[in-house]
Amino acid sequence: MPFSLHFSPTPLITAPSPLSKPSFLVPYYHTLHAPKSPLCSSMEHALTHQGKQEAFDLRPEDSQTLPLGLRRDAMPSHVAVIMDGNRRWARLRDLPVRSGYEAGVESLRKIVEICCKWGIKVLSVFAFSSDNWFRPKVEVEFLMSLFERGMQEDTGIFFRENIRISVIGDLTKLPKALQELMVNLEEATKNNTLFQLIVAVSYSGHYDVVQACQRLALKAKCGLIEPSDINVSLMEQELETNCTEFPHPDLLIRTSGEFRISNFMLWQLAYTELYFAQSLWPDFGEAEFLKALLAFQQRQRRYGV
């Protein structure tokens, strides 16, 4: 089965779409993997029952093979993406909404591969916002099943390609099976070092700050800290982005022409460069990503000074 990143199921009623076959396949190179943690049984099951999966070359490219104009020394360590426009993309083509999500997943897969090749260490994606719970129940249930199927299908790729998966958000609202799957996948890939994909599910920037506040309040209640001790460092230890070495995105990309943060990673975006792309997420490919990175590399970052 061709590589497809977690939230993409194969289409429910038809054969795999032509879109699912990547056009960038290169001969497989054996990559060096860091030792992985022992797999839990569900992970092993997913691996042994995976069909033949095509691998792709995830070695960071030499600077000579980076696209023209892009400088390796000025690549952002952490890119965050608000993947907006999937439903609009489907509506414009008179397709059902799920086709938009599938196309969005293809886009995500391409971006993950490009990040790995171009030396970006962390990619955070806003997969499902706390506010998305207000969408029609049928749509929400569909998305949950999409996440579950996608994670099960792509587990093998994460292990083989040394990708670490982290999930941030209020997972207690998710179906139990999906919660367990996510937690197991995080645990099983936590020692993978090539690249980290942070998936924000049932997440909002407000939620992140409030849950950090609650944890700090609990510590204060137990006498471990005084409220007056709370500083940037203590706060960042409790935020959900404590799962990564690079908690602050250097670049935030939002697609579909909306000029908003929409409650994504508010604390973490203090000095982040913002890039708003007109294209809808399923159409956001390598060319658009390159434009965003080139624009980022032109910016003069002053960090508030």
Added chain:
Amino acid sequence: MEKEVMSSLKMAGNILCSASSFIRKCIFGDLRVGPIPNHIAFIMDGNRRYAKKQKLSHDGAAGGGGRYDAGFWALMVMLLYCQELGVKYITAYAFSIDNFKRKPEEVESLMASMLEKFHLLDILVKRLAVRVHFVGNLELLSNELRASAMELMEATAAYSKSVLTICIAYTSRDEILHAVRESCEQKRIDLEFDNDDDNEIKLMKVEKNMYMAVAPDPDIIIRTGGENRLSNFLLWQSCWSHLHSMWVLWPEIGVWNLVFAILNFQRNKTYHLEMRKKEKEL
């Protein structure tokens, strides 16, 4: 002869002013057909580049006023336009805690410039019936500046036509930390005295402790100077704000920049306001 020429020039000037004022009123009338933002926040970037362009020194010795004078007047003009349009809340990012890292003479010049503007600001805001708030970690300011700020806040407390919030010695992270500390302290007291076993701190409680609880969340955040970032400004409050970046330097901002920003806002308003309302209901 000379008197006649001067008189004609004056009349021509008056006609032009009236004409431009008339055109502005018509444009504003058209804008009011659509939703007018309740709160606009400004990141006033570009003052130093403007000063360099105009060859202004720190103390204004090169003529044309101090470095930040033009920026002050730009803010007053924006305040006037916003009031005319019906925008009730205006917030301006005047001085960030990060700005203390600039060269000492620059920080000193900026502080001196702010202090000397208080008198003018006092006259203008009282004339326009504008309530003024200064938000930020005011303890970081000099005693004189802090005292002037407190005095102006008290003097304008009764006004309600517009609200001008000036963020000074402010960063959003500092504000959030302050709110978190206050919330934790309050929770600890609640637990001690009320035997309250509920450890939960809700979003509303944290929000109440923000410095910016004096105003609703901004509908639009306008940044001049061409950069596209928040620079630690209103991170908590900006979650649903329409972000508008413009190339014009802050002292050069004009009515057309404001009109364009509002037109952009009007294109995208409804969905996100609904989402914001639903989140607060949680």
